[in-house]
Amino acid sequence: MGETRPVPGEAAALGGWLHSRRLVLLKTLLTRAERTQLPPHAARALREHWTLLEDAEHHDPAAARGVLGYPAAGNWLAHALAAPGDDFVTALAGLGTLAATVATAAGCDFRLVLPVHDGLLVLPGLGSYATTAPRVRMEAIGDTVTFTPQDGRPTALVRGDLLSRAAPPATGWRPLGPLPGGPAVLDDQDPHLARETGRAGLAGLLPAALTAPDEAYEWRELWSRALDLLGDADPERAAEVASLVRAVVPVLWKPDGRASATRLAAPWAVLTTLPRTPEEMAEVLVHEVQHSKLAVLGGVVRLNDESAEAVYRVGWRSDPRPLGAVVQGTYAHLALADLWARLARRASATPAERAAARRRAADYGAQVDHALFLLLGSGQLTRQGTEFVEGMRHRYRRLSSPGGRAARDAESAEHAGNTDSAGNAADSENAADRLTNGHFG
Structure with missing residues (x-):
């Protein structure tokens, strides 16, 4: 994985690691709830929601895994586990919404009253139902x-x-809009992002x-054109992004x-x-x-001494x-150096576009070169x-060596059988590798 290139079996491994992490966090949530003096109504709701979640997972494990792996589910879990005191009881009600979404996807019959x-x-990954009522059945x-809605008229939808x-x-119903070419949706409905604005939450970003x-x-046009651009320059990377x-x-x-x-x-969001431009979207x-x-790998292995x-x-x-952020940034910038080197070799690129892409690749490569020197000399990396x-x-040397182009072309054949040049990376890192479990790190 260190070379940043898509590896056979990597996506399946990442999916398995993320699912295991989500199950551990759900169990942690249940353990905390069992050790908390919940009000009787909250304790009853917890048992009902957990039972439905278990039944739905037993009925269709793949559907349950898909819902639990959706980014908004991770945001809710992080929010609930970090909630203090009485706020934890309020946040715990989100388990009902998650269980209802899993049960809907698994094809189970159920009936819940949800706040x-x-x-x-909001049903994570599907859409939202708007109402002025405090509760919805x-x-x-x-x-x-x-x-x-409480004291309101019903709205019936076909499950499929x-x-x-x-x-x-x-x-009252507003579905999320699918993005073509994969499972992605355009999601502006995650309620937990809206509650974590400001420097302490989303680092100055506002939903x-x-x-x-x-x-x-x-947004859909930019997504589609970016995938087309990636497909032209790097089909493997296009497939990775889309999946x-x-x-x-x-x-x-x-x-x-x-x-x-x-x-x-909340990886994969x-x-x-x-x-x-499509180029900027592809880079993002x-x-x-x-x-x-x-983010997913970090839940499986420890790459550096976090106490330093x-x-x-x-x-x-x-x-x-800190060193962990340097690892994150180096990894992302190495992939960008590789991306721009491949964009420079597109048959459809103009001479000016080729020259600009080569400059971007060289800029990112220089940043990676310095960062690798820091990482390997830090003494803070684990085995x-x-x-x-x-x-x-190894990947950087292949990109920067005189024979790097021939090697990359041969590799591609084998596998086939935030603003401007300097500012985009800086702005992207300003939010990207610092948003660690909901805060800058």
């Missing part, structure tokens, strides 16, 4: 899922349409609601600023301001996928960085971390 927050009942029987996000916007149809169209990204989350930053981010509690996607890969207080200066940031960073160095 509404800020006028929305959600009932699934056979092919029909019905939402009935709900799961495919093909259900037309009905009274952006898409209120006009042409806004969603613009791993589960959500593109629109955010706002400073006026006219560009930034992207990954929350390590790309938080980003609206890129200006490749960049953040690397952060997600390391030493910090380092790197080319893509103005402030000193696995040293092996991982040596993989990065």
